[in-house]
Amino acid sequence: MPPGTDFNDIISKFKINGKTNSVRPFGSGHINDSFKVVTDTGRNYLLQRINHFVFKDVHGLMDNIANVIRHLKDKLTNIPGSDPEKEVLSLVENNNNGYYIEDDNGNYWRVFHFLSNTKSYDQVVTETQAFEGGKAFGRFQALLSDMDPDLVVDTIPNFHNIEHRLSNLDKAIATDTAKRVSLVRDEIEFINRRRESMSRILSLGRAGILPKRIIHNDTKFNNVLLDESDHAQCVIDLDTVMPGYVAYDFGDAVRTIINTTPEDEPDLEKIKLNMPLFTAYVKGYLSETADFLTDPEVNSLIDGVFLLPFMQGVRFLTDYLDGDKYFKIHSTEHNLQRTRAQFCLVNKLEEAEDMLKQIMSDIWARYK
Ligand code: GN1
Ligand code: MG
Numbered sequence: 001m002p003p004g005t006d007f008n009d010i011i012s013k014f015k016i017n018g019k020t021n022s023v024r025p026f027g028s029g030h031i032n033d034s035f036k037v038v039t040d041t042g043r044n045y046l047l048q049r050i051n052h053f054v055f056k057d058v059h060g061l062m063d064n065i066a067n068v069i070r071h072l073k074d075k076l077t078n079i080p081g082s083d084p085e086k087e088v089l090s091l092v093e094n095n096n097n098g099y100y101i102e103d104d105n106g107n108y109w110r111v112f113h114f115l116s117n118t119k120s121y122d123q124v125v126t127e128t129q130a131f132e133g134g135k136a137f138g139r140f141q142a143l144l145s146d147m148d149p150d151l152v153v154d155t156i157p158n159f160h161n162i163e164h165r166l167s168n169l170d171k172a173i174a175t176d177t178a179k180r181v182s183l184v185r186d187e188i189e190f191i192n193r194r195r196e197s198m199s200r201i202l203s204l205g206r207a208g209i210l211p212k213r214i215i216h217n218d219t220k221f222n223n224v225l226l227d228e229s230d231h232a233q234c235v236i237d238l239d240t241v242m243p244g245y246v247a248y249d250f251g252d253a254v255r256t257i258i259n260t261t262p263e264d265e266p267d268l269e270k271i272k273l274n275m276p277l278f279t280a281y282v283k284g285y286l287s288e289t290a291d292f293l294t295d296p297e298v299n300s301l302i303d304g305v306f307l308l309p310f311m312q313g314v315r316f317l318t319d320y321l322d323g324d325k326y327f328k329i330h331s332t333e334h335n336l337q338r339t340r341a342q343f344c345l346v347n348k349l350e351e352a353e354d355m356l357k358q359i360m361s362d363i364w365a366r367y368k
Contacts, residue, residue: 027222045111065238075143092112129226173321198307286363
């Protein structure tokens with residue numbers, strides 16, 4: 001946190017009820033800084049410093065989020081039994097009716113209502129949780145399927161474009177800013193062997209076979225809040241909601257759900273696939289999306305399962321070579337450790353390709 005941050009001053013610029021009792025770091029995100037603000041009224045808040053090195057167009061970002069929230073709440077208002085206040089994030093206005101402020105140090109801040117009695121898990125434990133995660137992200141895509149794409153700008157252009165990510169990696173290798181290229185020859189070799197196979201989704205999209213839809217783009221399992229009985233309640237982290245292919249969200253969710261270890265597991269021996277959790281996720285996801293997904297989209301989902309951990313590894317490696325400028329790290333070699341864990345996961349997934357496809361086609365067959 002920048003030294004000298006005056007939290008009381010920042011908080012006073014938003015329409016917050018009550019007196020602040022405490023402000024404490026919250027969550028495990030790699031990009032923004034999040035704080036839980038506890039007040040004396042029992043209403044709590046999530047204060048976030050937006051990383052504007054990553055999100056260069058803060059205004060566009062906050063417009064997107066406000067538009068997405070509005071769309072989701074409008075849709076839920078018309079669905080009996082839904083509770084838009086609990087199932088969708090709510091922004092707190094600043095004193096000028098905007099949704100963010102810039103402080104004297106050039107930092108950008110925003111505030112959400114804190115959703116009480118909810119939990120998020122970095123690691124999935126039960127099939128119920130995986131099923132609920134699938135439902136939540138599937139429903140999220142379904143609810144946004146009729147949103148006007150003009151209301152959403154690209155907050156990070158080419159975010160899940162693997163060609164763009166590989167070209168950034170190539171630049172990082174050529175520049176070798178942190179003098180680390182010689183340490184990662186095996187990882188570069190691993191990537192080079194897969195450059196072509198990993199561009200399938202992009203090619204199918206360009207050929208008009210896969211439609212672009214508004215998707216979440218950061219479907220780590222910890223971006224679903226579950227209620228006290230582990231039912232999905234609310235999808236959070238709306239920073240990267242923008243057009244993309246549904247397989248990106250599917251693959252990114254499976255990346256965190258099927259893996260028996262955290263995404264940065266240092267002991268590669270421990271990285272295994274949990275097939276029952278994958279099966280449960282597919283069931284939950286298709287239960288909400290089967291109505292609108294096309295056959296080519298369903299066929300592309302398993303490609304997303306290979307692509308997303310691969311792309312994540314490429315991104316971690318690029319940042320390692322650039323000298324760790326993008327992702328927050330907790331040790332010097334953290335980005336390399338993350339890269340290796342992701343590539344180990346890709347290997348395991350490739351070995352299990354037939355099984356993954358079989359599970360998917362068995363479940364999809366029930367909807368045809
Ligand atoms: C970042 O900050 P967080 O944890 O929500 C990243 C995602 C990565 C993820 C890897 C804007 O998300 O794309 O998948 O780390 N967000 C951005 O854990 O780059
Ligand atoms: Mg995120």
